[in-house]
Amino acid sequence: MRSIEDKLAELKAVGIHPVAITVDSPEASQNLRQQAGYTFPFLSDPKAEAIRRYDLLHAGAGIEGQDVARPAEFLIDSTGTVRWVNLTENYWVRARPEQVLEVAKTLP
Amino acid sequence: MKFPRLNWPLWAGFLLSLIAFLSYFFVFAWFPVTRDFPWANLLLFAGAGVLLLFGLRRAFAAGRPRPTQSKIAGAILTFAGVAIFGFFVFAVFIMARQLPASPGAPQIGQKAPDFTLTDTNGQPVSLSGLLATSDGQGKTPRGVLLVFYRGYW
Numbered sequence: 294m295r296s297i298e299d300k301l302a303e304l305k306a307v308g309i310h311p312v313a314i315t316v317d318s319p320e321a322s323q324n325l326r327q328q329a330g331y332t333f334p335f336l337s338d339p340k341a342e343a344i345r346r347y348d349l350l351h352a353g354a355g356i357e358g359q360d361v362a363r364p365a366e367f368l369i370d371s372t373g374t375v376r377w378v379n380l381t382e383n384y385w386v387r388a389r390p391e392q393v394l395e396v397a398k399t400l401p
Numbered sequence: 402m403k404f405p406r407l408n409w410p411l412w413a414g415f416l417l418s419l420i421a422f423l424s425y426f427f428v429f430a431w432f433p434v435t436r437d438f439p440w441a442n443l444l445l446f447a448g449a450g451v452l453l454l455f456g457l458r459r460a461f462a463a464g465r466p467r468p469t470q471s472k473i474a475g476a477i478l479t480f481a482g483v484a485i486f487g488f489f490v491f492a493v494f495i496m497a498r499q500l501p502a503s504p505g506a507p508q509i510g511q512k513a514p515d516f517t518l519t520d521t522n523g524q525p526v527s528l529s530g531l532l533a534t535s536d537g538q539g540k541t542p543r544g545v546l547l548v549f550y551r552g553y554w
Contacts, residue, residue: 296433297548308543312531314518315552323521325553336518336526343516348505349549362549363500369513369545371532376544378509383497384551385430386437393546400543 298331300390307397309368314338316361338362368393370400406466411456411478414449418482421445422489439493446486453482513547 297304297311304311313335315322322335338344344362351363366388368377377396379388425442429435435442459465460475507513517527531545 294548294550295431297546304546308540309546310531310542310544311546311548312526313548313550315550317552319519319521319523321553326521334526335521337520338516338518343514343518344549346514346516347507347547347549348503349501351501351551354499354551361551363503364551365503365506365547365549367507367513367547367549369528369532369547371541371543373513373515373529373532375507375509375511375513378506380503380506382500383494384500385439385493385497387433388548389433397544 294331295329296387297390298329298333300394301333303394304390304397307394308400309393309397312336314343314362316341316344316355316359366393368396368400376400408456408459408471408474410452411460411475414452414454414456415478415482417445417452418449418485421449422485425489425493439489442489442493446489449482450486453479 294313301311311333313322313331313333315335315337316339317325317335317337318339319335319337322337325331326335336343341350341360341362344350344360347365347367349362349365350360352360354363355361364381364384364387366377366379367375370376376399377393379392381387421442424445425439429439429441457475457479460471465471513528515528517525517530520526528545528547531542533541535541
């Protein structure tokens, strides 16, 4: 998330708009955005509806046993088609914005 | 040979192993270079291991004042250091890999399922809406990057 914020200007320059999605409440996400200085939008999926639709539910993996999303990144083009997916195998290893910028060049 | 009362390499090794553990979560995990593979922490652990071995040798050396306490402290602190290292390996290399396989996740070339969720202003936002939102200069996005994450609860 931090590295996406750092490269936000570059991503936006090539027309890529990042959006974060989590089971956290809008209030919790707003706190995080303010504390960490994230300026891109955060969406709340407390019932994990979108998370389930993307088959990303990690049942019972939250600190208090909540269902959360496993980390994953998708690049969707303007027609709504998936152009790049990153399903990490280790949650410490996340996509780097440089990878997204590479793929963004190939989008129409 | 005269020994000081405090076996400093032993305590330094134990403290360094604690630092090696905690610094990943509080410092190094914030930078992709040190997060994706925790080489900085493994180096710190290696340093801690050397100090602990050195301290253990001193703890069991002949001629120490209070030899029993010295040996017990040596054994406990070395064991604690090794346990901290073991827990680090478990947390970063094993537990972090316990992720669902997500076979049903949309793949390249497939349509991304639409959704409507609430943003931090309480407004409903859909994927189709995001793709159609102009940036104020009449330009719609070339793409939207969806970043699913675990959350901070």
